[in-house]
Every structure is written in C-alpha cells, then in structure tokens.
Amino acid sequence: MYHSILVPISFDPDRDVSAPLKLAGLLATPEARITLMHVVEQVPAYAISYMPVDYLEGTRKALQAELDGLAQTLPNATGLLIDGHSGRSILDWAEQNAPDLIIIASHRPGMQDLLLGSTATQVVRHAACAVHVVR
Template structure:
C-alpha cells in the first residue's frame, strides 16, 4: 500500500506523458496516497556556461516550468484533482533528481514513462532504466 506516489514527467514532450500521469493518479487514488509530480530542468553544467545567461534566467525558467507542469496536470487530470497534487520542479540530471525527490517526499512508488529507447536501452528509455536500476522503492514503468 502506497502512501506517496511520485510521477515523473517531461514537460518538453507536451502531452506525451498524459498516460503516465493518468496511471500515477490511478495508482495513488487506489491507495489514497499523496500524488507528487516532478519535472526536471537540465542544469548549466560547467559554471562558466551560466555566464551566458541573465542572472534571473534560472528563476524564470523554473517558474515557467512550474506553470507548465500545473497546466499539464490540470489539463490531464482536471482542476479538482490537480488541487491536491504537489508540483515539483528540480534542476539537474533527470534520473538523479527523480530519485532525490522521491527520497525527500517519502515516496514509496515512482511512476515513469519508457520513452525514446535507443539500441543500448532497448526496453526502457535511459532515464527510466536508471531510475529502475538505482531506486530503493518500487518503480512502475508505463509504456
């Protein structure tokens, strides 16, 4: 029985993660669990790269990502269900931030989509494969 479900989505994919979000909501609702939805923004990498951006770029990007995440959840799940969701925007490497968010939220289930597999990751996308491999909690992969 889950108390907290974390759903990882990529807002840059538009509505491609709608089935992932719907499945996560369904699993959370079955157990009366809290639903958290996370999206991850890439970081700048090398510190010198940040010099090419305006000082408030990260804050604006984070706010825009949050707004898009809220809009996606409301569009897919409805306003009433969206009101109970915790929306999280993280910055860094996708699989690492998903795992960190799951740990800090106390999630006991992660729901993620299997996207864009290439030859080396034939069955799962690279982020889904890494989350499955490194997670301490159960991971539900939506195809």
C-alpha cells in the first residue's frame, strides 16, 4: 500500500483514465495523498498568433475543472495542472514531492516511440520511485 501516489493524466481521446484511477484507489492506504496531474505543453509561438486571445485561459480552466472532477472520485485526491514538457515535468515534480508510486497510462509503442520515446518510457527509466504502467 502506498501513502503518496502521482497519477499523470492524459486527456487524449484514445486513452482511458478510469484504469489508472481505479488502480490508485486500490493501491492507496486510507490516508494516502493522490495527485492527479496534467502537463500542458507550450504552444509554439508560430501557432499562438492564430488562436483567440482567451483560448489558453479557457483551456486551462476546463482542464483544471476536469481534473477536479476526477479527483472527487478518489479520497484525498487533488488535481494539479502544470506547464512544461510532459516527461520532464512529471519527473521534476516527483523529485520534489517524493511520491511512493507513479501510475501512468501508456499506449502500444509505434515506430515514432522507438525513435523519440514516450512519456511513460521516460518516467519508467528515470523515476526514483515505483512506477506502474497501465495499458
């Protein structure tokens, strides 16, 4: 059983967030702190000029509301929205907050992942705590 669990959440349409959340609920102690994190990657400068002025702010509010809704399904869970590169930001947060476990969803690797790697791969290779990968 784990006392501090980090669950990075991807809102990609092909990813199911229910499995990592269910697993977090099963592996957490009754007083465990569960953090549901979504990392917002930076929009390239050339693309930002084509977006409405309030687009990013509206998107951030919607993402935070979604995280908060998911957090309400688990005891002692909170939603956290941060900016940065997905893999590096997850690892940096984990280094600063020392969770016992990271539960991360992954997709089946394709050719692109063989060349560039995936977020889950980066977290598994470099995290200082236990990592559970869910497919």
